[in-house]
Amino acid sequence: MVPRYIAHLDMDAFYASVELLRYPQLKGRPVVVGGRRRSAQESADDGTFATLRGYTGRGVVTTSTYEARALGVFSAMGLMKAAKLAPDAILLPADFDAYRKYSGLFKAAVREIAPQVEDRGIDEIYIDLSEGVAASAAEGAPDPWARARALALDIQRAVREATGLSCSIGITPNKLLSKIASELNKPGGISVIRPDDVRGVVWPMAVRKINGIGPKANAKLEKLGVRTIGELAQKDAGWLVEQFGRSYGAWMYRVARGEDDRPVVTWSEPKSISRETTFEDDLHPVRDRPRLSKIFTDLCLRVAGDLERKGYAGKTIGIKIRYDNFHTVTRDLTIDRPTQDAKTIRRAAGECLKRVPLDRRIRLLGVRVGTLSRPGLAQEVSDRSLFD
DNA sequence: TCTGGGGTCCTAGGACCC
């Protein structure tokens, strides 16, 4: 197996940093992006900004600047709680069109230098630097890791020139370790973990640092007396499989040793497209039926619009309902032919809705279309089989 | 102080077919 040089690039406080490009006067202040459309945020025209003080209603922090994080305000935190911790922090509404624009800019800048890029959402990518590292062997440093670091520095510079934004980069032999490494020197850092560094650098870390070990697995590991990645690496494979199942247990055994051979994937087909919305106030299935019905139809229209714009049709129509107690149920229905038609989606979603208990208030409604195909291509295939 | 919106992958049971 040829050694690989894989980078993980993470934009620093991405949404908040894009906002600071627009409002440079907020630099150095705690700023939070998030919240719901409108609410307390129709300011800025007169040069003043809304703060978190007295915020009421739903919504979570999407991104906070490092100044806000210093006050204990992090992503996914409820805004009411954030308001208690940092009442004077500036609250800005999310502007996803702007973030998508800057996302496209930074990714294009990276691809100019290293074309093997895997999308991991709006503000993160993996980059396979192996070819670039090999190509610079003649004129660069003798140590390939030093040449990889030089490439990362070029990439950081290109991203800054294209967007005015900073990013952090981790470089290691695989995606698993690079994801860990990019967090080590935030913001603006470049961190390298060589194979020999796994014991010294990675093993003392909490298991939760591993991408794929979430709150549940973390709690279970803790109960089993496993806190660090090194402690996880001491457990034998059979025991892990007993505790966590065949697939997950075997995966844990490998990642604890820093092993991961997943390739950098530059393109993949989407599996599903969905829209969902959380209501300002919980709605009652009977009393608020007209409103719910309108929202339901709108969601179907938006999903249909997404499908058409992206050139997909889907066979599996699904709905999602979250009750006031946060319990969530899903139902789906597979229809005969792929569709991107809002009425067809609405009809199938309506059938799904009949199978779900409507005996308490609802806080969220969602519509999803899966088992996707590209309508044009599907047609060609079936045409061909007609004549075979 | 209750917890957004968009996804992926895995598991597991039952239907159905060979």
Added chain:
DNA sequence: TCTGGGGTCCTAGGACCC
């Protein structure tokens, strides 16, 4: 009439990620 195993599709839920 009973037995059985494998493969695939459908559905529901859950963990996890950004």
